[in-house]
Amino acid sequence: MPKKDVKLSQNVNSNGKRKKKKNKRPISKFMTIFMIVSLALLIFQIIKLNLLPAKLIVLVSLIMVILCLIILLILHFKAKKFLPRILAGFIALCMCMGLAYGNYFIFKTDNTFDVVTSLADSKATTTSIVALKSSSIKKEKDLKGKKIGTILDMDKKPTKRMLDDLNKDNIKYTTKDYSNLDELMEAFYSGEVDAICLNEKYRDILHETQAYFTFQTDTRIVHQNVHYTKVEKNDNPSDPVNDISKDAFTILVSGNDSYGTLQDSNTRSDANLLLTVNPKTGTILMTSIPRDYYVELVCPDDDPELACPEGSYDKLTHSGLMGVKSTEETIEKALGIKINYNVRINFSSVVNLVDALDGIDLDIKKGEEVDIFYVNSQPGLSVGKHHVDGETALAFARERHAYLDGDNQRVRNQQKVFKAIFKRIISPKMITNYGKFMDAIAVAFDTNLSGDEISKFVKYELDNMPNWKIESYAIVAEPDYQFCYQSQSYASVVAQNDVMNEIAKKKIQAVLKGKSSTIVKDPSGYSQTASEDNAVGNTEELQNMGILNSSGNTSSEYEEDNDYGYDYNQGYDDTEYYNPDDQYYQEDTYEESNYQ
CATH class of the missing domain: 3.40.630.190 (LCP protein)
Structure with missing residues (x-):
């Protein structure tokens, strides 16, 4: 029988059907493709990040390319027996994991730079209507007929925004204005006013004052206004x-x-x-x-x-x-x-x-x-x-x-x-x-x-x-x-x-x-x-x-x-308040008014 016929007969089984060739070492092929793609992506990200000196980029890239080539040569051509194949496969797997982590490493760095070098695009000014917990005022509607203390000289625009808020909600109230924070707080605790309009930036100033250290625990917020200003x-x-x-x-x-x-x-x-x-x-x-x-x-x-x-x-x-x-x-x-x-x-x-x-x-x-x-x-x-x-x-x-x-x-x-x-x-x-x-x-x-x-x-x-x-x-x-x-x-x-x-x-x-x-x-x-x-x-x-x-x-x-369970990763959903087309988001223009 000619040699060609002998070779052909070896690929045909006893029933005369041609045997299918087995796909040899699919895991090795997958790791090879993954390693090449990951290596190319990593080098691209390193260059794009522009953090390493040029000579270091060339050196790191050259070392990684040579290392990958050596691992792939051993995996496909040198490791013929079972144990060497297992060992070579393990080394290749480690290299794949290293390249994957390297890509993640560079991605995190690039993403963080984008965040920290761009100032927050807006800042919030939060104003609250605050009442004593011992009072009957628990919700916004309870402010009807009540007297609210203000400090217009110190905080005119945020105060006006808050009072406009109450007016839109058809809350009928009266106001009494004070010249400073001390006078406002004295009137609040003495019962001269039922509630106060407070810019939240002043809350910590009160907390650091011995006389009002318990302000946080004495009071409740019954209504709040959050105003966003664009930051350039x-x-x-x-x-x-x-x-x-x-x-x-x-x-x-x-x-x-x-x-x-x-x-x-x-x-x-x-x-x-x-x-x-x-x-x-x-x-x-x-x-x-x-x-x-x-x-x-x-x-x-x-x-x-x-x-x-x-x-x-x-x-x-x-x-x-x-x-x-x-x-x-x-x-x-x-x-x-x-x-x-x-x-x-x-x-x-x-x-x-x-x-x-x-x-x-x-x-x-x-x-x-x-x-x-x-x-x-x-x-x-x-x-x-x-x-x-x-x-x-x-x-x-x-x-x-x-x-x-x-x-x-x-x-x-x-x-x-x-x-x-x-x-x-x-x-x-x-x-x-x-x-x-x-x-x-x-x-x-x-x-x-x-x-x-x-x-x-x-x-x-x-x-x-x-x-x-x-x-x-x-x-x-x-x-x-x-x-x-x-x-x-x-x-x-x-x-x-x-x-x-x-x-x-x-x-x-x-x-x-x-x-x-x-x-x-x-x-x-x-x-x-x-x-x-x-x-x-x-x-x-x-x-x-x-x-x-x-x-x-x-x-x-x-x-x-007091709740000490701060969520240090907390985020804030400002969609309820933030509207770039809102008149307050643009330049604030208010007429001089007296809310007394």
């Missing part, structure tokens, strides 16, 4: 350096005292940290300013609603009620410096970021310990090393009541938390938690740094891998009692320290010029570390306020009126 890019311009990878710069990290997103109305700036970065020397100087520093406000001159007379003084934290740019320019005026960029974060940012990093490590020294956290009445931190979650890190960063020098220790705590976060970010743990880390940043993080500037700085970091030296300085100030513009009343503040202002300025200038801030000596006499007897505790204070019972546990009455 030029509302928060930067003062950029020529080359962020070479030129030193200063950036303000402003910590808003709010949860959720940064789209909500402007809130107090609870933390004010200046980072002066010199890429050439690899130095970062942290300069902290007390939250209650009594400073001259720099108000927005393009917004009549937020404008203030020249020479208006208030706590630095209240500058945040007029926006981050007001806080930035107020600090520039107080210290005589230039700030190039700003970053806004909030409570959710800190909690989500720390949790995304699987916690941070805090080494609590004598004088820094806390028995009970004031902000949530949870157990504090004793002297020693602790691995803490986001909520604990935030509570520690906000604590001042447990210390003899209050606000001064709070800024030290904030610096300690920031250093711990930075240390965790540059640790190997960051790789496994990268996705969660990017999600955390996108939730409540906003900056006027451009995407190109961030990209350029990251390129510099990857190209040079500088050994960053972190230096710190905190301005210390003494308690005082002064008139505050935002509340139009007297309040506890901390007086400016002219000597330390000048020292802070010189230290910042030293780093900008390529030197260490430590060359600038501090003659103020104030220590940058806590004294051993600084931690006086706050248990007695919380018991006196009814927050803790005699056993040191949260009182049942207080728990009923």
Whole structure:
């Protein structure tokens, strides 16, 4: 029989039917296709992201291509027997998973940059009608025939929007106007008015006033108006350096005292940290300013609603009620410096970021310990090393009541938390938690740094891998009692320290010029570390306020009126309120009216 006939007979079974050729190793073929497509997509995304230096892109791409080729050659041509095939298949599977994770890694980075470098497109102003819980007013309809207190001089447009709201709902009421927040609250608690019209930005000002600390638990909201104002890019311009990878710069990290997103109305700036970065020397100087520093406000001159007379003084934290740019320019005026960029974060940012990093490590020294956290009445931190979650890190960063020098220790705590976060970010743990880390940043993080500037700085970091030296300085100030513009009343503040202002300025200038801030000596006499007897505790204070019972546990009455279960990832559905075509969304034009 000819050879051709013999070969043909081998492909025919006993019934004379041709045998079908089996599809050999379909899993290997699938992994090959997946690996090639994933590799091509990854290289494309790396180039598009524009984060890595060109030489690093070429090197990484070349290494990945060669590695894939070696794995595919072994998988298809070298691994003939069962065990080698299994081993080669496992290696190929690992490579596929690595490429898939790499694509996810790059996608998350690109997506986060898009979010954090684009300012929120609108901000909300929330105004409420507030009544005492002990009153008969429970719903909007119960306001009929009631007297509502207002503060038109302080809050004209939001008040008018709210009262117009009530008029549209056919609620018949009367109003009585007061000149400031103090007078309004006195009338409210004395029964002179049945309810008050309150811009929600003032709620925290009331909470920080001893006389109205229980306002949150004493009252209920019976009606609310949310108004959105469009935010433009030029509302928060930067003062950029020529080359962020070479030129030193200063950036303000402003910590808003709010949860959720940064789209909500402007809130107090609870933390004010200046980072002066010199890429050439690899130095970062942290300069902290007390939250209650009594400073001259720099108000927005393009917004009549937020404008203030020249020479208006208030706590630095209240500058945040007029926006981050007001806080930035107020600090520039107080210290005589230039700030190039700003970053806004909030409570959710800190909690989500720390949790995304699987916690941070805090080494609590004598004088820094806390028995009970004031902000949530949870157990504090004793002297020693602790691995803490986001909520604990935030509570520690906000604590001042447990210390003899209050606000001064709070800024030290904030610096300690920031250093711990930075240390965790540059640790190997960051790789496994990268996705969660990017999600955390996108939730409540906003900056006027451009995407190109961030990209350029990251390129510099990857190209040079500088050994960053972190230096710190905190301005210390003494308690005082002064008139505050935002509340139009007297309040506890901390007086400016002219000597330390000048020292802070010189230290910042030293780093900008390529030197260490430590060359600038501090003659103020104030220590940058806590004294051993600084931690006086706050248990007695919380018991006196009814927050803790005699056993040191949260009182049942207080728990009923307070919900600590914050949703740190909460979002807000504004479709009920937000309409770009609404007349209020455009430029507000109101006639002068008297609602008395």
